[in-house]
Amino acid sequence: MHTLLRFLPFTVLFLCYSCNTTPATSTEPEAVETESNTLQLEPVSLDLDGGNNPAAPGFNAEGSDKKAIQLADSIVKYHGGRQAWDDTRFLKWNFFGARSLTWDKKDSRVRIDVPKQNMVYLLDYSQDTLSGRVRKLGDEITHPDSLALYLKRANSIFINDAFWLVQQFKLKDAGVTLKFGGDIATDPQAKRPSYILDQTFSGVGDTPDNRYRLYIDKVSYRINTWQFFRNADDEKPAMETPWEGYLPHQGILLSGDRGGRFQLTDISVGGNLRDKVFTEF
Numbered sequence: 156m157h158t159l160l161r162f163l164p165f166t167v168l169f170l171c172y173s174c175n176t177t178p179a180t181s182t183e184p185e186a187v188e189t190e191s192n193t194l195q196l197e198p199v200s201l202d203l204d205g206g207n208n209p210a211a212p213g214f215n216a217e218g219s220d221k222k223a224i225q226l227a228d229s230i231v232k233y234h235g236g237r238q239a240w241d242d243t244r245f246l247k248w249n250f251f252g253a254r255s256l257t258w259d260k261k262d263s264r265v266r267i268d269v270p271k272q273n274m275v276y277l278l279d280y281s282q283d284t285l286s287g288r289v290r291k292l293g294d295e296i297t298h299p300d301s302l303a304l305y306l307k308r309a310n311s312i313f314i315n316d317a318f319w320l321v322q323q324f325k326l327k328d329a330g331v332t333l334k335f336g337g338d339i340a341t342d343p344q345a346k347r348p349s350y351i352l353d354q355t356f357s358g359v360g361d362t363p364d365n366r367y368r369l370y371i372d373k374v375s376y377r378i379n380t381w382q383f384f385r386n387a388d389d390e391k392p393a394m395e396t397p398w399e400g401y402l403p404h405q406g407i408l409l410s411g412d413r414g415g416r417f418q419l420t421d422i423s424v425g426g427n428l429r430d431k432v433f434t435e436f
Contacts, residue, residue: 208237213329215357223333226352226371227326233376234323235407243407245428249421250316257432258317264433265313275436276309285310290436311361320409320419322367323378326352330359342370344397344414345379355387368392377401378410 208228210216216224231237244261257266263280278287289296289305296302318325326333336351349370356363366387370380382392400412404424411419 208232208327210327211329213359214327215330215332219331219333220335222335223352224327226335226350227333229376230323230326230352230369230371230378233408235403239406240324243405243424245424245426246320247421247423248316248320248411248419250319250419251417252420254312254316255421256313256316257428258313259428259433262433265309266433267309267312276305276312277433277436278306278309278313279433288434288436295436314361319413320422322369322381324407326354328359330357330363331355332357336368338373339370342372342379343382343395344370345372347379348373349379377408381413 208231231240234240244259246258246260247256249255253271254267254269256268259265265276265278265280267274267276267278269275273292275290276287277289278285285306287306287309289302289309291305296305325331332355334353334355336353338348338350340348342349349372352369352371354367354369356365362385364386366384366389368382368384369378370382371377372379378398381396381398383394384391385393396413396417398410398413401408401410402422404422407424409419409422409424411422413419
């Protein structure tokens, strides 16, 4: 069966087409792996029963730390569990007030509406090659070269925007390597005892050199702080945000508040959507 996952080796470009402002320069915290920041108290044991969370084909299990994999499994478990994620079909959200997305995860289809640009993208990932339709300024794009260009752009938008919403369920994707970074007394944002998890990529995505560092709460296994590194070897992050505003959505936990204007709003999961949502403008 063809699935959308082959097109989603989720790496973030921080795409903000049609946003009114550019991303703010984030505070670059000092490296956390110092003696003064290392948790000196009795460590809290990792939850070894992460539940059933099989890796995607191509996940770099050999290059990943055992503790990192256990932590990733626990993250999925405490964000609702793998079964709840697999059972999720429709997801809708608004990305930073710039565009709205509707994702049919089961049938591998996506709709992106960008009102300020008067653009609508209809993406179909159900076959080996991405296909779809695009409407710009009220007119459908029909020239093959132009259509391919706009579909490529829309694919990058979707990769970016979906990763912001559901990274917690994409930690064992193809091309991913996970490393356990230890634990600290307080993470940079929530100031809570946290585990550190690094996610890197190899040969996948639009920006495979990126690295993401997640600070995982030792009690709830929710993400307290998210850091983005443009290059895996960078010592300081290019961007840092909290993960706040967690709410349950049909059995899975999603965070929409990333601080300031970085807001994922109008989040909804489940329900029934007509087929024309993904086929008609």
